[in-house]
Amino acid sequence: MEKHDVIVLGAGAAGLYCAIEAARRGRRVVVLDHAKAPGEKIRISGGGRCNFTNLQIAPERFLSQNPRFALSALRRYTQHDFIARVNAAGIAWHEKTLGQLFCDGSAGQIVDMLLRDLAAAGGVLRLGVTPREIGHDGSFVVRTDDGAFRAPRLVVATGGKSIPKMGATGLGYRIAEQFGLRLVETRPGLVPLTFGPEVLDPLRPLAGIAVPARVSCGKAAFEEGLLFTHRGLSGPSILQISSYWREGDSLRVNLAADRDVAADLAAIKASQGRIAVKTALARILPERLAQVVAERLALKGNLADQSKAAMAALTAAVTEWEVKPNGSEGYRTAEVTLGGVDTRDLDARTMEARGVPGLYFIGEVVDVTGWLGGYNFQWAWSSGWAAGQAV
Numbered sequence: 375m376e377k378h379d380v381i382v383l384g385a386g387a388a389g390l391y392c393a394i395e396a397a398r399r400g401r402r403v404v405v406l407d408h409a410k411a412p413g414e415k416i417r418i419s420g421g422g423r424c425n426f427t428n429l430q431i432a433p434e435r436f437l438s439q440n441p442r443f444a445l446s447a448l449r450r451y452t453q454h455d456f457i458a459r460v461n462a463a464g465i466a467w468h469e470k471t472l473g474q475l476f477c478d479g480s481a482g483q484i485v486d487m488l489l490r491d492l493a494a495a496g497g498v499l500r501l502g503v504t505p506r507e508i509g510h511d512g513s514f515v516v517r518t519d520d521g522a523f524r525a526p527r528l529v530v531a532t533g534g535k536s537i538p539k540m541g542a543t544g545l546g547y548r549i550a551e552q553f554g555l556r557l558v559e560t561r562p563g564l565v566p567l568t569f570g571p572e573v574l575d576p577l578r579p580l581a582g583i584a585v586p587a588r589v590s591c592g593k594a595a596f597e598e599g600l601l602f603t604h605r606g607l608s609g610p611s612i613l614q615i616s617s618y619w620r621e622g623d624s625l626r627v628n629l630a631a632d633r634d635v636a637a638d639l640a641a642i643k644a645s646q647g648r649i650a651v652k653t654a655l656a657r658i659l660p661e662r663l664a665q666v667v668a669e670r671l672a673l674k675g676n677l678a679d680q681s682k683a684a685m686a687a688l689t690a691a692v693t694e695w696e697v698k699p700n701g702s703e704g705y706r707t708a709e710v711t712l713g714g715v716d717t718r719d720l721d722a723r724t725m726e727a728r729g730v731p732g733l734y735f736i737g738e739v740v741d742v743t744g745w746l747g748g749y750n751f752q753w754a755w756s757s758g759w760a761a762g763q764a765v
Contacts, residue, residue, distance in 0.1 A: 395762025
């Protein structure tokens with residue numbers, strides 16, 4: 375049986391960062407993961423360039439039953455702290471949009487940095503090791519097919535359920551339940567939304583078309599790109615709103631968020647009133663989308679023939695399209711898992727379970743989920759750092 379000071383389950387962003395910090399404090403640390411390679415979500419993120427943080431980190435951009443829980447870790451280890459780490463490693467980066475920071479080169483640079491830091495601090499990484507049983511007799515014992523590991527402190531950084539083909543499991547939730555911690559119901563987040571045939575059939579010809587959109591659901595709204603797909607809607611605005619959407623909710627969509635549609639249509643009517651409605655719409659929207667919108671309204675005559683009420687209806691069809699998803703693409707394509715270990719059972723400063731000394735939960739397994747755009751990586755770095763100072 376191998377003996378260590380700290381066992382970290384999960385070689386993703388949070389787990390590796392926690393292990394580095396703990397090892398730098400002189401702890402004997404081992405990281406266990408069933409995967410064949412570490413940091414796989416890091417490698418595929420940001421189109422392979424890793425959107426590793428965001429300049430606009432703010433607590434209101436994280437979803438949780440207790441939105442204030444994340445404040446301690448995010449304030450004590452900020453995006454600027456991680457940027458300094460990236461700069462020290464000589465990794466070039468750039469701001470893409472909305473504060474999102476990406477590597478100039480491969481996302482593998484971030485993984486390589488973490489592995490170098492872990493090795494330099496004396497931490498041990500063991501891959502292809504699947505935990506089969508967790509015991510606790512004053513210390514934690516993790517039994518695997520490759521032997522048993524014992525330590526007085528156990529950090530659970532196993533992630534959520536999203537992207538199971540990459541090895542995502544519900545292990546962290548089972549460990550939480552084993553030790554009496556409460557769970558907030560989990561569901562896919564940052565995920566494309568799907569529609570029933572009655573909505574989807576007219577939209578099928580639009581697959582592949584992208585527009586700048588404003589999408590709202592309840593009080594939440596996002597103004598970013600929207601993409602029509604064979605199953606429904608995707609793109610940044612849809613991924614963002616999916617974290618707020620619930621079954622039965624409708625979305626309100628402005629398909630031309632970068633335009634004053636009413637003013638544009640009025641100008642076209644005044645100068646070129648004899649053109650068809652769909653032709654006028656095609657000056658504002660992609661042609662295929664313009665045709666679908668025009669067909670849905672079934673307005674007769676040219677643009678000049680349209681009454682004030684018809685013009686208002688035409689504007690509303692573009693700017694106030696109301697549509698009800700019937701579901702999402704699920705964990706298969708979800709970037710994150712909403713819900714998880716209930717923050718009421720964790721210490722916000724250390725990430726330690728309140729009723730189980732020595733047991734910690736960090737990263738995606740916790741009921742803290744950020745917006746699209748580097749927020750979830752920053753939560754991984756911050757929560758991992760916080761636990762790394764405590765174990």
